[in-house]
Amino acid sequence: MNRLADVVVAGAGLVLTSPFLGLAALGIKLEDRGPVVYRQTRVGKDGEDFELLKLRTMVVGAEKLGSGFAVNEGDPRITRLGRLLRRTSVDELPQLWNVLRGDMSLVGPRPIVDDEVNKYGEAYRMYKKVIPGITGLWQVSGRNNTTYDVRVDLDTFYVRNWSPWFDLYVLLRTVKVVLLREGAY
Secondary structure (H helix, E strand, O other), X not given: OHHHHHHHHHHHHHHHHHHHHHHHXXXXXXXXXXXXXXXEEEEOHHHOEEEEEEEOOEOOOHHHOOOOOOOOOOOOOEOHHHHHHXXXXXXXXXXXXXXXXXXXXXXXXXXXXXXXXXXXXXXXXXXXXXXXXXXXXXOOOOHHHOOHHHHHHHHHHHHHOOOXXXXXXXXXXXXXXXXXXXXXX
């Protein structure tokens, strides 16, 4: 049932947001002629790697400059258009394709990079039991305003307490956070 909901919502989401994706892609190309899509290897269910897709919001080669993969508000590597795409979460829309492919779910723990596995410690066993999500409890509970330990606790809490109703709660909170730009995003 969860997979069916993911496919239906992600498919409809891609169709409905395709004009925004098209405009964003054009803007990214016009701003600096670099690639439109940013691809990064992330850890998914059962510890399997997958390629996460996002609209590129930073200068080409940003991970080799400054803070590496860590991104903070005001990071000079973020492009002018990239700031808008991040603020509106439009940069996350290509992950709907990840959902259709089955790499991600709409709701779940945020997919981590391989270097973050050790930060989860024993909680990693819980993390890898589920498919990571575009949104999750961490994103609607403070996101970058929390510590990494809190992120791990929230991901673990989500896995232990998963239900379709919990996913619906997180999705509704995500809409509220994105639309009202309530501190979590």
